[in-house]
Amino acid sequence: MKYLLDEVQRKATGSTCYFEFQKGKFRNKFWLKDSLYIHADTFDSLMLYELLSNSIDDGCYYAPTEVNKADWETLAAKSKENEHWKIVIEELTPWVEECFTKHKCFTICGI
Numbered sequence: 001m002k003y004l005l006d007e008v009q010r011k012a013t014g015s016t017c018y019f020e021f022q023k024g025k026f027r028n029k030f031w032l033k034d035s036l037y038i039h040a041d042t043f044d045s046l047m048l049y050e051l052l053s054n055s056i057d058d059g060c061y062y063a064p065t066e067v068n069k070a071d072w073e074t075l076a077a078k079s080k081e082n083e084h085w086k087i088v089i090e091e092l093t094p095w096v097e098e099c100f101t102k103h104k105c106f107t108i109c110g111i
Helices: 007-013 040-045 048-055 069-079 083-100
Strands: 018-023 036-039 065-068 105-109
Touching (some): 007 036, 018 040, 018 083, 036 040, 065 069, 069 105, 083 105
Antiparallel strands (some): 018 036, 018 105
């Protein structure tokens, strides 16, 4: 993947400056083995907060944001407005589709 890391890759960086995509509702835990991660510098340089805040009413940079199927569809549609957003969403799609087979949402944990 170009932008996203799994937990093993994230841990190997020695950094905690990542946005974490967690399956299901936030459970007051971080660095889960089945999460995906994007570095905060990458998140910022790609202006992903603009995508998040324009797609989800309660999208938050600093706190957990729950994303349900309708929100995901909005994110995916809006991502087509920017080539980098589109690539990030395409990378995230298999993980999201698998998540929605067991959960009603996923959570983006902000910095």
